[in-house]
Amino acid sequence: MEASIQQVARIAGTTSRTLRHYDAIGLLPPTRIGHQGYRFYDRDALVRLQQILLLRELGLGLETIREVLDAADDPVPALRRHLSWLDAEAARLERLRTTVERTITTLEEGGDLMAEEMLDGFDHTRYKDEVVERWGKDAYATSDAWWRGMSEAERADWKTASTTLAADWTAAAQERVDPASERAQALAARHVAWLGSIPGTPGYGTAPVKEYVLGLGEMYVADPRFAKNYGGEQGAAFVRDALARYAELHL
Amino acid sequence: MEASIQQVARIAGTTSRTLRHYDAIGLLPPTRIGHQGYRFYDRDALVRLQQILLLRELGLGLETIREVLDAADDPVPALRRHLSWLDAEAARLERLRTTVERTITTLEEGGDLMAEEMLDGFDHTRYKDEVVERWGKDAYATSDAWWRGMSEAERADWKTASTTLAADWTAAAQERVDPASERAQALAARHVAWLGSIPGTPGYGTAPVKEYVLGLGEMYVADPRFAKNYGGEQGAAFVRDALARYAELHL
DNA sequence: CTAGAAGTTGACGTTACGTCAAGGTCAAGG
DNA sequence: CCTTGACCTTGACGTAACGTCAACTTCTAG
Known part of the structure; x- marks a missing residue:
């Protein structure tokens, strides 16, 4: 039993264009091609088409579908x-x-x-809840007050500094520097110093608390809002690793 | 303050290709173009770029972003x-x-x-849990036994009949027939008769129970597995409406 | 002066077809 | 025999947002 392209399309609930496409990419060649160039499909082709459409509905790509069906592989x-x-x-x-x-x-x-x-450089305000929960209300209130107390100019300067730091991190990450390298560790030192300059940071005045630094590193990776400042997830992971090593050695 | 395309890309954490693309589609033209054709961006451009990237991260398309930014519209x-x-x-x-x-x-x-x-035409087995819950264990067991008791040939015949019915529904739906029209109601009659021929259907032997038919109609629409048999959600909705009307009038 | 870094404009590739465009084939009816 | 209409064919462009060469020019530092 043979059917024309249009008939097959109707039976299977798709379009003739799709069938031509599947032919073009070799996913479902017609059973027979008439002397006029018309495509004809038999029952086996229809079965294969049904399988293709089933898999497609599950969201698989045509290439994946081909692999599954052609390898006669276990699709699971x-x-x-x-x-x-x-x-x-x-x-x-x-x-x-x-x-x-x-x-x-x-x-x-x-x-x-x-x-x-x-607020990019000033991570705390965006994570009020988390910060409060992990480091206490006082830490948040202190840094918040500090931030609000700055003049526009001061904020701009501070922002420039943090932006530069982030840019340097990003550059190092893109060059695939080793987190344990001198360059990365120097950045980590800057980063820690920068954190220490923010009132409200746990350890403010001396050096930031080790756990605080480690926690921040994780947050940089986990949250895209932070991650993007350091060149995406990859960059953030680099920052986290470098900070972790630095914290272990020096804090 | 001006920056080259590469510098801007690094600062913003993107690529020069992206900036060229944004220029090409008119989303972010450079502030100035050097006599050599080089693109230069100033601080305002950088701000706009940041906004673009922010919105992009939220998953908006570039076209939408343009509308939001250019209309100076409320982005909310x-x-x-x-x-x-x-x-x-x-x-x-x-x-x-x-x-x-x-x-x-x-x-x-x-x-x-x-x-x-x-099992396309034999919806029950795929909805064992739902069927059992709504229509009782006996209904499921009965129809299941009936199905398993058929020979391959009988099943093939039965499948052909149900496939034909589904195809006819799909065709009618695509032609935007009125669910209340004679043609649609004739199909509904066939459908109900078909249902009645399945042991286990509530009302088997006489006529299917009205609520059962209505419930099936809803299931056809709600679940893509059914919907696809009738030409997607639209088709299924047509079937549901036609069945509902038929059920109201005749069951 | 010359290498190397950075800039430029094309142009193709990606996903799964939708949508014309231009034209050949086939069955039915006048 | 001719026309009409349904159905078929092969191109080829468009889609979203760039990545990735390719070929070539320009700037910068030694």
């Missing part, structure tokens, strides 16, 4: 991989959601789009 | 729209997850990829 491992991909995507969306909501809140409280950026 | 509505898009995406992923898991289960229980398709 591929499906499991796909499952974890779905999970990763869901997690990403959830993070986006959180960020968007936070941005909306910021805007509605009177901030402009840049208000978020302006 | 756009962000809210984006938020609901994110929600829809999350829901979609969740559905996919469920389906993939179900497929894995099916495969591990010894079914092949087609086992899922083979």
Whole structure:
């Protein structure tokens, strides 16, 4: 039993264009090609098409589908991989959601789009809840007061310094420097000194508390808002590793 | 203060290619272009770039970003729209997850990829839990026994009949027929008769129970596994409406 | 003066088709 | 026999947001 391209498309609930596409990429060649060039499909082809469409609905790419079907492989491992991909995507969306909501809140409280950026170097304010929970209300209140007490010019200077630091981190990370190298450790020293200059930091006046530094490092990696200051997740991981080593040796 | 394309890219944590792209699509033209064709950006451009990147991280498209920034519009509505898009995406992923898991289960229980398709017309087995809960263990057991008792040939015939019915529904839906029209109601009659021919269906022997038919209609729409048999959500909604009307008038 | 770093403009590749465009094939009806 | 209409064909462009050469020019430091 043979069917034309249009008939097959209707039966399977897709379009003739899709079938031509699958032919073009070699995923589903027609059973027979008439002297006029018309494509004809038999029952086996229809079965394969159904499998393709099934897998496609699960969200797999055509290339993956081809591998699964052609290898006559057990499709379960591929499906499991796909499952974890779905999970990763869901997690990403959830993070986006959180960020968007936070941005909306910021805007509605009177901030402009840049208000978020302006605080880039001043991580605490954006993590009020976490900071309060982990380091106490006083730490937050102190640094908050310090921040609010600065003049515009002072803030600008301070921001420049922190931006420069972040840029240097990013550059080092992009050059794939070893976190244990002198260069990275020098940056870590600057970073720690910078942290120590912020009133409210645990250990302010002497040197920041080791656990505080380690915790910050993790936060840089875990949260995209921080991570982006250091060149994404990779960069943040580099910062975290360098800071961790520095903290172990010197704090 | 001016900076070259490369410098700006590093500061903002992006690439020069991206900046050229933004120039090309008119999203962020450079402040000045040197006699050599080099692009130079000033502080304002950098601010705009930061805003662009911020919005981009939230998942907005460049076109949307342009609208938000150029209209000097309140970005909150756009962000809210984006938020609901994110929600829809999350829901979609969740559905996919469920389906993939179900497929894995099916495969591990010894079914092949087609086992899922083979049961297309025989909805009950795929909804064992729901069916049992709503219509009782007996209904499920009866229809299951009936299905297993058929020969391959009988199943093939039966499948053909149900496939044809689904195809007819799909065609009618695509032609935007009115669910109350004669054609749609004739299909509904066939559908109800078909349901009535399945042992285990509530009302088997006489006519299917009205609530059962209505419930099925909702399930067709709600679950993509059913919906696809009738040409997607739109098609399933058509089937549901036609069935609902038929059930009200005749059951 | 010359290497190397950085800049430029094309242009193709990516995903899975949708959507014309231009034209050949086939069955039915006048 | 001719037309109409349905169905088929092969291109080829468009999509989102750049990555990645390629080929060439310009700037900067030794």
